[in-house]
Amino acid sequence: MRDRDTDVPTAGDGIGRRIARARKLRGLTQQQLADRVPCSKSLIAQVERGHKPATQALVAAVARTLRIEPGELTGQPYRDPAAREDRVHECVPEIRRALLAWDLPDEDLLPPSAELLRADVRRASALGRQAQYIRLGEMLPGLLDELTRAAHASEGARRDEIFGLLSEAYTGVTAIAYTLGYFDLRSSAMDRVAWAARASQDPLRVARTQWQRSTLFLATATYDRGLALLGQVRRDIGEDLGRMTPAELSVYGAAHLRSAIFAARAADRQTAFDHIEHAREAARVLGRDANHYGLEFGPSNVSMHEVAVAVEMYDGGEAVRRAQNVTLPATVAPVRRGHHYIDLARGWLYHGDRQKSLEMLFAARRVAPQQTRNHPMVHETVRMLVDLERRRPHTLSGFARWLGMP
Known part of the structure; x- marks a missing residue:
């Protein structure tokens, strides 16, 4: 039987219509696509016809199955040159150029002082926390150039510190790339994050980088590899919460929260909420919301992830029920x-x-x-x-x- 026509849009060219088009270009029926995802044919049919919203899990799984980028299904990056908000895209070419020069510092200029670089990285991190991506994007190219000069011109402990700052600044690039849907930029920036983290000689920063790297597996529906990576992060830190430093608790707890999202997208409900409980215990020991290595880990983040896990599994009732217990302090x-x-x-x-x-x-x-x-x-x-x-x-x-x- 032929699938019903899905090429007539209702509210714009949405994910469902893009899935239908990509599926047909590859000569697959809805049943064949469902078998390969895998999911039910009914879900594919409802999403293609606009009767049910696509989840991030379905987008990632369909993109993997059809061997296309997720952006081909989401329509990202969203561009509207007439919109004032679209200025955020203007920073991307300069950021790309800064990434290309990671090993080519401008030796004709003296690097700024470590004190000034620390302050600038703190300001960039604050812009990322505030989701002020236009201002962050305008700031990053110059900051990356300055940090690159300083890192290559430094030695010893100062060099380690500058590379740690550089890794944090590169993380700002991944945040912009993720938000705007520049998947290639996100991947190349992650390589730079990992390179600078290793050069910083900070094992926890390297572990945090592995946590960050797991998002690439999430976006490609490679759940087994992502869960394995996060499991390794936790094992490297250990399991004795009472012996962990606050920063170690943050990295350990964040790894459990990310694992919960992986399990939810793999439709493993029990494992997902088991990870939430492990993270909750780490947050209890930590005792407060913290921001070690930009992870925003603490009781508030655990509560928000409870809701996210239910949403990832299309369980609106559970998401709403758990949200009733979420009270977010102003510091979030x-x-x-x-x-x-x-x-x-x-x-x-x-x-x-x-x-x-x-x-x-x-x-x-x-x-x-x-x-x-x-x-x-x-x-x-x-x-x-x-x-x-x-x-x-x-x-x-x-x-x-x-x-x-x-």
Whole structure:
């Protein structure tokens, strides 16, 4: 039997339509694609027809199966030259040039002092926590050049410190690349993060880099390898929480939280929530929200990941139930708070409450507008809301226009 026509868009060219087009170009039926993902044919059919939103797990699995980049399905990077917010993309060419010069410092210029470099990296990290990607993108090329000069001109302990700062600055590149959907830039930046971390001679920074590297396995639906990598991170730190330093607790707990997301995307519910409980115990021992190595680990992050795990498994009821116990202090970084609201918007949509879903999208926009505007799950959630609402409220139409959706 032929699949029903999925080429007529409703609320723009969404993920479902892109999946259908890519599948047909490869001569596969919905059943054949479902068998290879694997998932049910019903899920593929509902997503292609716009009756059900695509999850990040499905996007990654379909992209892997069809041997294409995830951006071909999400439509990233989202570009609207007429929009003021689109300025964030202007930094990408200069960032690429800075990455290319990782081993070619400008020796005609003296490097800044270590004190000045520390302050600049702190400022860049703060911009990343605030999801201020335009300002971060404008700052990074020059900062990377200065750090590169300083790292190659230093020796001993000062050299180790500068390479640690350089690794942190490269992490800012991965944040921008991930947010905007430049997957090639994200991968090359990760290589630079790992190189600088190893040169810093800091085992915990290297472990943090491995945690960060796991996101590449997440994006390609390579769950077994990602879980193995995170397991190695935890084993290298150890299992005795009472003997861990606060920084070690943060890296160990963050590895469990990331493992929970991997397990959720692999539809292993029990393992996912087991990892959440291990992370909760590490957070209890730590005793507070912290930000060692930019990991934002602590009780708040554990609570937010509980909700995220349920959302990853399409369990809106569980996501909403667990969200009732989440109270975020004002100290939670906007980038984390915004991501939580994006997850909750999906959770409420799966739960059947479209008004609550839209409210969460607006909450995400208030705290992290640049992150929200470029997140593929925001675009997918809004497309579903537009399709489902016969009488679209003015607020929903305005939000869709702000995203640049037709």
